[in-house]
Amino acid sequence: MVGYSGSKQDHAVRLRRVEGQVRGLQRMVEDDKYCIDILTQVSAATSALRSFALSLLEEHLAHCVAEATLKGGPEADVKVREASDAIARLVRS
Amino acid sequence: MVGYSGSKQDHAVRLRRVEGQVRGLQRMVEDDKYCIDILTQVSAATSALRSFALSLLEEHLAHCVAEATLKGGPEADVKVREASDAIARLVRS
Amino acid sequence: MVGYSGSKQDHAVRLRRVEGQVRGLQRMVEDDKYCIDILTQVSAATSALRSFALSLLEEHLAHCVAEATLKGGPEADVKVREASDAIARLVRS
Amino acid sequence: MVGYSGSKQDHAVRLRRVEGQVRGLQRMVEDDKYCIDILTQVSAATSALRSFALSLLEEHLAHCVAEATLKGGPEADVKVREASDAIARLVRS
Numbered sequence: 544m545v546g547y548s549g550s551k552q553d554h555a556v557r558l559r560r561v562e563g564q565v566r567g568l569q570r571m572v573e574d575d576k577y578c579i580d581i582l583t584q585v586s587a588a589t590s591a592l593r594s595f596a597l598s599l600l601e602e603h604l605a606h607c608v609a610e611a612t613l614k615g616g617p618e619a620d621v622k623v624r625e626a627s628d629a630i631a632r633l634v635r636s
Numbered sequence: 637m638v639g640y641s642g643s644k645q646d647h648a649v650r651l652r653r654v655e656g657q658v659r660g661l662q663r664m665v666e667d668d669k670y671c672i673d674i675l676t677q678v679s680a681a682t683s684a685l686r687s688f689a690l691s692l693l694e695e696h697l698a699h700c701v702a703e704a705t706l707k708g709g710p711e712a713d714v715k716v717r718e719a720s721d722a723i724a725r726l727v728r729s
Numbered sequence: 730m731v732g733y734s735g736s737k738q739d740h741a742v743r744l745r746r747v748e749g750q751v752r753g754l755q756r757m758v759e760d761d762k763y764c765i766d767i768l769t770q771v772s773a774a775t776s777a778l779r780s781f782a783l784s785l786l787e788e789h790l791a792h793c794v795a796e797a798t799l800k801g802g803p804e805a806d807v808k809v810r811e812a813s814d815a816i817a818r819l820v821r822s
Numbered sequence: 823m824v825g826y827s828g829s830k831q832d833h834a835v836r837l838r839r840v841e842g843q844v845r846g847l848q849r850m851v852e853d854d855k856y857c858i859d860i861l862t863q864v865s866a867a868t869s870a871l872r873s874f875a876l877s878l879l880e881e882h883l884a885h886c887v888a889e890a891t892l893k894g895g896p897e898a899d900v901k902v903r904e905a906s907d908a909i910a911r912l913v914r915s
Contacts, residue, residue: 772915
């Protein structure tokens, strides 16, 4: 995440939007909105979190993992394994 | 969602926790935390949203869909179809 | 699943198609096809399995769960809980 | 996928197992097994396909993407983008 200030700004905007969606969900529950409408909003928030994660992951592969690959050594393998584990958690969450 | 005040309280608590997780994500991005740690936190927030959705869905099946079934008529089919569509959105989000 | 012979036929067709996709995957691995193309085919097979599951689940809600609701008693609650658990496994698989 | 014969063997074994699961699903539908049991088996097959995909993806990052990174040039960016798109399809399938 270090130093990619354009995407940092973009990430901040996306997360504020997700926060807004989650606050919207709280109001929907408070106002006894219809379950199905609440579930639709949950799906939207989940999709937005996933998009954020996928965008962060692409940056991570393009920067941190690539730098480790160029340096070589065991660190490169560690980074690939670490990224793979994060992808697995993402797929299963 | 109407009238199940115990679960309404429970839903509100879950969503406040998700909101806290999303605010935590914003701080992590702001503080240039390591991508993999941010991704782990995204997976936690996504899982928490999914758990909320699954709990809401179970209530919906037990109450709204069941009531429509007992009334009978086309409304019952509409409710099942609507719930199935919400499940499909949830699975794919 | 008992007695809905139209959908039973439809389910059989869907599953034969998934089997074909999985055999296609085996040939792709055997022939050293490009990883990304194999992953695209995995996503297609996974989506097809999910669509089958969602269609089966909708039938289950419309028939088995609805019948249990009409009978009433504890069996109705058991059916809703069982369906909710299956949905949770589906969402997380 | 080229030349990693140990993992190629491992992939073949995993996919044969998934094929067995899908044939098992066909028998379950044929024999009118209980929906919930069929759905449990679908979740198992979906999980097995996902595990295969995650293992293939990790290899792809460790070999094809790493090689492109070491060569440098636009090909490296293409490989990262391609992998990211495959991850997105996997997450959403």
